[in-house]
Amino acid sequence: MNNPYFDLLMWARGPGFDIALTILIGGILLRVVEIVVLGRKKDLAKPKGSPVSQGIKTIFTRSVPRKGMMKDAPVTYIGGYVFHIGFFIAFFFLGAHIALVDDLIGLNWPAANKALIETAAAASVIALLALAWTRVKDPVRRALTRFDDWLVLVLSGLPLVTGYVAVNQIFGDPTLMMAVHILSAELLMIAFPFTKLMHAVTFAMARYYNGSIQGRKGAES
Amino acid sequence: MTATLERGLNALREQIDAPVASFFTSCVSCGLCAEACLFYKETGDPQYTPIHKLELMQRLWSNEYTLLGRAKSMLGLGKKITDEDLTEWETLVYDSCTMCGRCTMVCPVGNDITMMIRKMREGMSASGHGPVDLVGAAERHTDGTSPMGDLTKALHARVKQASAETGLEIELDKPGVDYMLILSSHEIASGEEMIAAVARIMHKAGVTWTISTEGFEATNVGIQLGNRDVARNLVSRVVDAAEKLGVKGVISPECGHAFQAIRWEGPNLIGREYPFEVVHIIELLDKLRAEGKLKTKGKDHDRITFHDPCQINRRGGINKEPRNLLNMVSDNFIETEDAGTMNWCCSGGGGVGANTRANDLQAKAFNIKKRQIEAVAPEKIVTMCAFCHTTLENQLEARNMDDIEVLGLTEMMAEYLDDED
Numbered sequence: 001m002n003n004p005y006f007d008l009l010m011w012a013r014g015p016g017f018d019i020a021l022t023i024l025i026g027g028i029l030l031r032v033v034e035i036v037v038l039g040r041k042k043d044l045a046k047p048k049g050s051p052v053s054q055g056i057k058t059i060f061t062r063s064v065p066r067k068g069m070m071k072d073a074p075v076t077y078i079g080g081y082v083f084h085i086g087f088f089i090a091f092f093f094l095g096a097h098i099a100l101v102d103d104l105i106g107l108n109w110p111a112a113n114k115a116l117i118e119t120a121a122a123a124s125v126i127a128l129l130a131l132a133w134t135r136v137k138d139p140v141r142r143a144l145t146r147f148d149d150w151l152v153l154v155l156s157g158l159p160l161v162t163g164y165v166a167v168n169q170i171f172g173d174p175t176l177m178m179a180v181h182i183l184s185a186e187l188l189m190i191a192f193p194f195t196k197l198m199h200a201v202t203f204a205m206a207r208y209y210n211g212s213i214q215g216r217k218g219a220e221s
Numbered sequence: 222m223t224a225t226l227e228r229g230l231n232a233l234r235e236q237i238d239a240p241v242a243s244f245f246t247s248c249v250s251c252g253l254c255a256e257a258c259l260f261y262k263e264t265g266d267p268q269y270t271p272i273h274k275l276e277l278m279q280r281l282w283s284n285e286y287t288l289l290g291r292a293k294s295m296l297g298l299g300k301k302i303t304d305e306d307l308t309e310w311e312t313l314v315y316d317s318c319t320m321c322g323r324c325t326m327v328c329p330v331g332n333d334i335t336m337m338i339r340k341m342r343e344g345m346s347a348s349g350h351g352p353v354d355l356v357g358a359a360e361r362h363t364d365g366t367s368p369m370g371d372l373t374k375a376l377h378a379r380v381k382q383a384s385a386e387t388g389l390e391i392e393l394d395k396p397g398v399d400y401m402l403i404l405s406s407h408e409i410a411s412g413e414e415m416i417a418a419v420a421r422i423m424h425k426a427g428v429t430w431t432i433s434t435e436g437f438e439a440t441n442v443g444i445q446l447g448n449r450d451v452a453r454n455l456v457s458r459v460v461d462a463a464e465k466l467g468v469k470g471v472i473s474p475e476c477g478h479a480f481q482a483i484r485w486e487g488p489n490l491i492g493r494e495y496p497f498e499v500v501h502i503i504e505l506l507d508k509l510r511a512e513g514k515l516k517t518k519g520k521d522h523d524r525i526t527f528h529d530p531c532q533i534n535r536r537g538g539i540n541k542e543p544r545n546l547l548n549m550v551s552d553n554f555i556e557t558e559d560a561g562t563m564n565w566c567c568s569g570g571g572g573v574g575a576n577t578r579a580n581d582l583q584a585k586a587f588n589i590k591k592r593q594i595e596a597v598a599p600e601k602i603v604t605m606c607a608f609c610h611t612t613l614e615n616q617l618e619a620r621n622m623d624d625i626e627v628l629g630l631t632e633m634m635a636e637y638l639d640d641e642d
Contacts (some may be wrong), residue, residue, distance in 0.1 A: 030288060035242040038286065044488035046498070048538050062331050066563065069327055072256040080251070080329070143267040144250035152249075194289050199247040199330055206247040207331030210239040214325075217485060218538030220562040221326070 009179040012186065015135075020186035027193025028201055035205065048218030049210075058128045058211025059204050079130040083156075086124025090117050090160060118168075121160045128157045152196050158184035226304050229348020229611045230281065236340035237282055244337060245282050246602065247330035248272060254324035254334055258315040259566055259586045263362050271324040271334045274313045277302050278341045285360035304348075310627040311350045314341055316579035319586075320445075320571035321531040326563060335536070338571075342447020352576045355446040363451060367406040367438040368575075375409050376437055383417035389424050391416065394466065397433035399469040400505075402432050403439040403459055404485070405476035415474065415607075418635035422506065425638060430472070439479035444486060445572030451495030452482065453490040459483060465496050470498040472505055474628050477532030477570060477606040484537070501533060505603045507542035518639040526599040527556065528590075528613060529564035543605055543630055550637040557593040563569040565589050567604075569612030587616040594625070603633055604627035 002217060043051075070077050091097060093112035102108040132153055135145045162181035165171065172180075214221035254271040255261040261269040272279075283290040284299040293299045321334040345351060358368035365371040377393075384391045388430050400423075408415040416432075423430050436458040443452025463471050473480045484499045485613075500508070508513035528545060533539050541560055547554050559565060568587040594602065594617075602625055604610050613627045 011617065028271040034286070034288065035239050035246060038237060038239045038242050040238040040240055041489065044492070044494050045485045046488075046494065058331060062329060066327050068559070069253065069256060070565075073253055076251050076253060121479075138252070138256045138262070139265075139267040140252040140270050141250070144252055144270060144273060146250070149250055196249050201250050202243050202246040203330040206240075209243060210325065210328075210331040210333045213240070213333055213336065214536075214538075217536065219534070220538060220540070 003175045009175050012179045012182040019191040025187040031193050047216045049215045050217040054215025055208040055212030059173040059207045062207045075134050079127045083124050083127035086120040089120035118158050125160050148196050155188045155191050225349045229344045232347035233344030244332040245279050257323035257327040259589050263585045266568050269317050275337050287571050291418045307348050307350045315352045319566045319573045321566035322536045346447045351446045355572050359451045368442050369406045372409050379413040382413035382614045384564040386417050387420050389420045391420050396466045398429035398431045400430040400470045400472050401463050402472045404474050405440045405529045414632050418632045421635045426509045433462035439474050439476050441482035444478050444482045456490050473501045475605045475607050477530040480537050481532045504562045507545050516639040517549050517637040523600040524553050525551045526597050528604040530609045532565050535562050555597050557597050567609040567612040574612050603628045603630050605630045
């Protein structure tokens with residue numbers, strides 16, 4: 001085996017991955033602590049509803065759009081769903097990914113077939129492009145978009161595209177492309193705690209707080 | 222940095238807590254909050270996107286409360302907040318937000334944007350960027366008994382009128398009764414109807430009540446302006462009066478932000494729990510209905526719809542109660558689209574209606590409500606907030622739609638009260 005990219009692949013799979021995983025986990029912990037230490041004052045108003053149970057409930061119920069909202073922003077909603085579900089399937093149900101998780105924590109589950117994984121990955125990338133398009137074309141999204149938003153779009157798309165290219169050997173040296181795929185995933189892991197990617201963790205906190213504030217008042221959330 | 226700017230930033234820093242940090246961390250700038258906002262919907266102007274109205278607060282949080290932001294600030298890279306920024310944001314934070322809370326309901330990551338607007342106003346007002354009309358109202362209320370000045374004489378006159386009209390004795394400052402009623406200045410200024418309605422219903426239900434001359438005003442401009450000191454002072458007047466009279470409860474009247482002030486913010490403003498309960502008048506009437514103490518006779522046959530005040534339903538948790546009551550007295554009650562929790566604001570809440578600078582924008586924002594009303598073509602609109610009531614009347618009149626009558630629910634219940642013994 002004299003592939004000049006073999007060492008790169010080995011580095012990406014070994015030390016590179018360890019570094020990325022350390023930054024990912026350490027960074028997330030740091031960011032969560034950074035939020036939690038700010039605390040919140042005890043609410044002295046006598047509750048009408050139940051803040052805790054509604055807070056927990058809202059973590060799940062907020063995944064469903066409120067009536068009538070879908071038609072007001074179809075690309076954002078549908079693009080959002082397709083991207084998240086597609087990314088989730090491609091990430092958690094590819095055999096090689098499951099093997100990686102098994103190596104790390106000793107948990108495994110059945111893999112999905114290749115056609116499903118690839119459809120999910122392709123749909124996810126198309127959804128990202130649609131979401132990017134709204135950031136260019138739609139005045140509300142354009143006005144809100146910052147560098148961070150573009151960065152996370154690109155970083156989320158790269159592992160999907162490079163993974164597809166590497167597995168199907170579309171172009172480039174297969175060993176190099178696999179190394180590039182793993183490195184792109186590591187880039188995503190490193191950026192995660194310091195960008196808007198953090199929403200994938202803190203959304204649960206935000207939804208809980210929202211639900212508990214409303215729930216205390218006996219109001220819907 | 223000027224002294225006022227520093228004071229404003231300090232007030233804003235005090236508002237940043239774990240929920241705020243989790244909200245800003247979670248925002249992915251998807252822009253869905255815009256679709257829930259009456260100001261964006263009716264103008265199509267992206268500056269009215271709710272989360273954009275919070276950009277300065279987000280910047281302060283990012284610069285001072287995040288790892289990366291602090292590192293950037295140390296290197297002199299973070300974008301600082303200037304007086305010019307605050308001036309620019311003043312109209313966004315006050316004129317184009319009624320704190321109606323719809324954005325809070327639709328945010329996919331669950332951000333309570335409305336609560337953050339309330340917090341951001343603390344910083345704006347401390348830095349001298351409160352709207353002049355709200356500042357004026359706060360001064361008048363602090364010096365007098367209401368934002369309209371001293372209404373004590375008017376209160377005495379209204380109580381006398383209501384007493385004469387109902388033939389019932391209404392005793393002011395009576396200790397040891399069940400409830401102490403507070404009123405919004407609109408309800409005192411506009412007539413004796415509300416007091417008379419309460420007198421008749423309470424008499425029939427066998428509930429004792431009074432009004433204190435030392436704390437009768439329910440409105441609290443401190444909540445709208447975002448000035449905790451003013452808000453605390455005004456809440457304290459009511460709390461002190463209720464404690465002095467030793468009542469079991471305080472009745473919050475048909476006024477949205479007043480309910481928010483006395484029921485939900487009050488204990489936190491004064492830093493302790495109340496020794497009495499606070500009920501909204503409609504909650505109390507529904508309780509009396511359930512206990513069989515509120516009986517009505519006859520029904521209104523006109524086509525009636527109901528307007529939910531944001532601070533009482535969406536942000537106050539009172540949704541079923543008014544509907545239970547309306548169904549007792551109406552046989553032609555029809556809901557508008559989005560009625561209930563996702564009802565559209567009347568456009569006058571959160572201090573917008575009291576802020577004359579915002580008049581034109583407010584009139585535009587009302588159009589969404591207008592279309593919903595037109596779709597059900599009611600003869601009457603019933604509501605449970607005096608300010609929504611006035612706003613609806615004024616905006617309908619300006620559109621030659623004043624053939625639609627606007628009514629308060631308490632008065633309507635009194636009208637159909639079964640008076641026979």
